[in-house]
Amino acid sequence: MTLLGDVAAAGDVVARDETGRAAALGAGGKHRARRADGAASRARILEAAGKLFADQGYDAVSTRALAKAARVNLSAIGYHFGGKAGLYQEVLRQLIVDSEPIMGPAAEGLRMGVAGARGDKAKLAEVMAGFIRHLLGAVLRDDRMRWPMALMLREFNQPSPWFPMLLEQRIHPLHNAVAGLVGAATGRRPDDAETRLLTAVLIGQCMVLGAARRVVWARLGWDAYTPERVEFIVRTLTPAVLAMFGLPAIDPDAQGGKP
Amino acid sequence: MTLLGDVAAAGDVVARDETGRAAALGAGGKHRARRADGAASRARILEAAGKLFADQGYDAVSTRALAKAARVNLSAIGYHFGGKAGLYQEVLRQLIVDSEPIMGPAAEGLRMGVAGARGDKAKLAEVMAGFIRHLLGAVLRDDRMRWPMALMLREFNQPSPWFPMLLEQRIHPLHNAVAGLVGAATGRRPDDAETRLLTAVLIGQCMVLGAARRVVWARLGWDAYTPERVEFIVRTLTPAVLAMFGLPAIDPDAQGGKP
DNA sequence: TTAAATAGATCAAACGTTCGATCTAATCAA
DNA sequence: TTGATTAGATCGAACGTTTGATCTATTTAA
Numbered sequence: 001m002t003l004l005g006d007v008a009a010a011g012d013v014v015a016r017d018e019t020g021r022a023a024a025l026g027a028g029g030k031h032r033a034r035r036a037d038g039a040a041s042r043a044r045i046l047e048a049a050g051k052l053f054a055d056q057g058y059d060a061v062s063t064r065a066l067a068k069a070a071r072v073n074l075s076a077i078g079y080h081f082g083g084k085a086g087l088y089q090e091v092l093r094q095l096i097v098d099s100e101p102i103m104g105p106a107a108e109g110l111r112m113g114v115a116g117a118r119g120d121k122a123k124l125a126e127v128m129a130g131f132i133r134h135l136l137g138a139v140l141r142d143d144r145m146r147w148p149m150a151l152m153l154r155e156f157n158q159p160s161p162w163f164p165m166l167l168e169q170r171i172h173p174l175h176n177a178v179a180g181l182v183g184a185a186t187g188r189r190p191d192d193a194e195t196r197l198l199t200a201v202l203i204g205q206c207m208v209l210g211a212a213r214r215v216v217w218a219r220l221g222w223d224a225y226t227p228e229r230v231e232f233i234v235r236t237l238t239p240a241v242l243a244m245f246g247l248p249a250i251d252p253d254a255q256g257g258k259p
Numbered sequence: 260m261t262l263l264g265d266v267a268a269a270g271d272v273v274a275r276d277e278t279g280r281a282a283a284l285g286a287g288g289k290h291r292a293r294r295a296d297g298a299a300s301r302a303r304i305l306e307a308a309g310k311l312f313a314d315q316g317y318d319a320v321s322t323r324a325l326a327k328a329a330r331v332n333l334s335a336i337g338y339h340f341g342g343k344a345g346l347y348q349e350v351l352r353q354l355i356v357d358s359e360p361i362m363g364p365a366a367e368g369l370r371m372g373v374a375g376a377r378g379d380k381a382k383l384a385e386v387m388a389g390f391i392r393h394l395l396g397a398v399l400r401d402d403r404m405r406w407p408m409a410l411m412l413r414e415f416n417q418p419s420p421w422f423p424m425l426l427e428q429r430i431h432p433l434h435n436a437v438a439g440l441v442g443a444a445t446g447r448r449p450d451d452a453e454t455r456l457l458t459a460v461l462i463g464q465c466m467v468l469g470a471a472r473r474v475v476w477a478r479l480g481w482d483a484y485t486p487e488r489v490e491f492i493v494r495t496l497t498p499a500v501l502a503m504f505g506l507p508a509i510d511p512d513a514q515g516g517k518p
Numbered sequence: 519t520t521a522a523a524t525a526g527a528t529c530a531a532a533c534g535t536t537c538g539a540t541c542t543a544a545t546c547a548a
Numbered sequence: 549t550t551g552a553t554t555a556g557a558t559c560g561a562a563c564g565t566t567t568g569a570t571c572t573a574t575t576t577a578a
Contacts, residue, residue, distance in 0.1 A: 057316055057318065057319075057417065059319040153470075157472070158316070167473075172478075197495050198496075200474060201464050201468070201496065204467035212412075212459070219455045220456065233456060237460060240457060244500070244502050
């Protein structure tokens with residue numbers, strides 16, 4: 001039994017959310033909740049699966065542990081997602097959807113900030129500082145982005161068959177937006193190889209603090225990221241990154257969140 | 260079962276080290292080599308296990324796949340290492356031992372370079388450039404360090420019971436040496452929290468190019484790291500990192516390897 | 519012979535998946 | 549308002565396979 005074959009078969013597992021079902025059953029959708037509300041079970045499975053997959057990896061998570069964590073019957077996984085592989089794919093799809101409200105405005109704000117700066121290095125520095133604070137907060141502090149980030153990092157050095165989807169819909173848009181900032185700061189075109197590389201390094205050096213958190217903690221004598229420690233990281237890293245891209249230093253106390 | 264397809268045929272396990280057996284037999288040592296030379300089998304298992312664990316992770320690798328890749332019988336794993344977990348521990352231990360000839364002199368050279376610079380920013384810039392070239396080469400190009408780096412990255416965000424050993428014997432010595440350079444460049448004490456953090460970021464931003472190589476490749480239209488592309492990365496990253504730590508730019512053509 | 523090392527067989531446990539039975543809520547004919 | 553019907557959802561119990569570990573027998577060099 002090769003997984004790839006099953007994957008191909010499970011590839012057309014569509015979202016079975018309520019709206020889809022209601023639409024399929026008729027325009028005048030009246031009924032909502034069934035017995036124990038299948039949509040709720042589905043959501044619980046997705047939630048538990050995201051955390052477990054992110055924490056332990058695909059192989060290390062058994063369907064039984066999954067069912068137990070989501071407080072559903074074992075067969076519910078097969079019923080709702082077609083199997084373990086289908087569930088993983090849906091977790092990734094949902095990750096992209098859920099991170100849109102956080103990442104989308106951030107990328108848009110980045111583009112607006114760069115356009116508004118019109119080459120003014122001081123203003124670009126503000127935009128850069130805001131982005132670093134935003135990204136570090138998302139990676140290290142924001143609990144909503146904790147396991148999604150961990151799961152993405154797993155995809156990075158062990159891509160699943162759905163890594164291209166993640167790349168297309170989450171990585172490229174974010175990198176393109178940041179490349180606009182990096183290009184403006186260094187005076188290069190946003191789609192230069194150098195700009196793209198430095199963009200990857202910039203984003204990567206923020207995410208590595210999340211990926212290799214055990215190392216960071218061990219080096220600094222920490223046992224967890226607290227808001228105060230994240231703030232320390234932001235204040236330490238921001239001047240270094242600004243200097244890295246030839247941007248002027250800014251007043252630390254003026255560092256606000258993203259506009 | 261894994262989501263990944265057949266990764267890296269696993270058939271390219273290096274031919275058995277004949278010198279090892281010959282030396283054991285001829286050196287007048289007591290009884291070392293028996294029937295088919297147990298030391299050679301042990302070494303083959305270690306080699307294959309390192310690559311497989313690094314590529315697929317501990318759980319995704321079965322003892323049968325290990326035995327097949329190492330061209331030994333299944334029971335040889337239990338005989339030589341006591342079991343799968345014992346094998347993994349030994350792989351980690353061997354990783355530390357094998358990386359010593361590469362990492363040890365690098366750390367020592369770093370200390371010597373920093374001491375020799377005596378605060379001269381231009382000389383510190385040379386040392387920093389040499390270190391970046393060295394580390395990037397080890398992470399991205401050196402085939403001997405390919406799977407060890409991948410395995411270490413796995414330990415970083417999913418520590419095994421032997422992570423403390425790795426931390427103690429490999430991470431801390433390297434970071435301490437680099438912290439000396441970073442401290443000298445930024446004018447801080449080497450054991451400052453800021454210095455330690457920036458040190459982790461510096462090392463991390465080099466390693467992330469190896470960890471998230473698929474992303475880097477996708478952004479730059481690459482499909483592998485070639486020596487030319489690694490050189491491009493070194494030349495692009497070096498000036499940025501020098502600026503990051505307030506060191507003067509250096510002549511790119513003068514960038515040599517580590518002294 | 520003696521002990522190291524390999525080969526092959528076998529073990530219980532855990533794996534992902536599948537199945538039919540069961541239950542609930544909406545639907546429809548009366 | 550009924551009672552029967554249907555589809556959605558859950559459940560327990562298996563399925564066949566693979567896992568890591570273990571066992572005995574055999575082979576080989578000392």
